[in-house]
Amino acid sequence: MNETDIPIEWLDGSGETVEIGYLNPNGQQCAGHCGVPGTDHGPYAYKTECTICGYVYGTNGSDMFERHCPECQGGAPGIRYWKINKK
Numbered sequence: 001m002n003e004t005d006i007p008i009e010w011l012d013g014s015g016e017t018v019e020i021g022y023l024n025p026n027g028q029q030c031a032g033h034c035g036v037p038g039t040d041h042g043p044y045a046y047k048t049e050c051t052i053c054g055y056v057y058g059t060n061g062s063d064m065f066e067r068h069c070p071e072c073q074g075g076a077p078g079i080r081y082w083k084i085n086k087k
């Protein structure tokens with residue numbers, strides 16, 4: 001079985017600002033993580049959706065509560081939140 005056949009499971013983080021569905025004051029919504037480590041102190045990179053323009057990007061767990069959209073709010077560029085298959 002190829003690894004790409006396994007559907008990605010999105011998981012809640014620990015803490016209310018990294019739960020799936022959390023909406024921060026800037027309109028950025030947490031969509032969970034799939035086990036990819038973040039680039040900051042936060043243990044995971046979270047998939048984040050901008051509810052204003054629809055942009056989807058990655059956010060460190062520690063930044064979720066104050067994240068700004070990279071596309072329409074001048075926030076920092078998104079980080080990788082998806083898994084890369086190692087061959």
Ligand SMILES: [Zn+2]
Pocket residue numbers: 050051052053054055069070071072073
């Ligand atoms: Zn946006």
